[in-house]
Amino acid sequence: GSKPDFKGKKVLITLGPTQEAIDPVRYISNHSSGKMGLAIANAFRTCGAEVFLVSGPVSLPIDTGLFHLVKVKSAAEMYQASKKLHGEMDVCVFAAAVADYSPAVVAQEKIKKADSEMSILLKKNVDIAFELGKAKRKGQIHVGFALETENEELNAKGKLDKKNFDLIVLNSANEKGAGFQHDTNRVKIFHSDGRSADSGLVSKNDVAVLILEEIKKVPVWI
């Protein structure tokens, strides 16, 4: 039986999209629904873990009787909330689709319609997984995601190294039934020691169970 495997463990999961304000009524965002992150949260809960969710704006019902929940909007807010929790965590799963850029200046008033073209200057956001990866201590496990459209394995393995992940979960934005919004996903999981696994196209709940199985294979030194 594998149910109580994470009993006493604290798990941080980032999930959903971020929203980066342009002005009081507009924002930049992406299609993440939070389903993948919530499926992982449910799997950890079933296995006895105490789960902390830092969630961008999602319309999923999140049971605050089962999970600690911090709701955020922007990448900057997601970083602050995650950083506060990070030191206490045993496992961190970065399932959120964080905006890489945000408007350099947030207009205080609604931007008026004027010329036939307009541009918005963007500045780079903090990379949450990268920053917390630098602070990772012995015994902590970091799991990243990669959402790719080309050179998928190469890009995923690059992120695995750069962000100091123990394993990375690759999903493709091109594959039918995988990635954003669907109740299904297909992932390939790569460990930092070279091992890998392929889920095939299955429910996000089944993908979550596979991710937990792979996490159990990571050598830790608690």
Ligand code: PMT
């Ligand atoms: O929410 P769903 O609709 O169920 O869709 C699930 C999903 C497609 C959002 C999910 O499976 C997924 O792939 N999440 C990560 C999407 C992503 O932004 O990947 P990335 O390749 O851009 O980022 C790589 C990793 O760094 C991710 O773990 C990401 O959370 C993290 N990151 C990225 C940028 C940033 N500024 N901070 C981060 O922490």
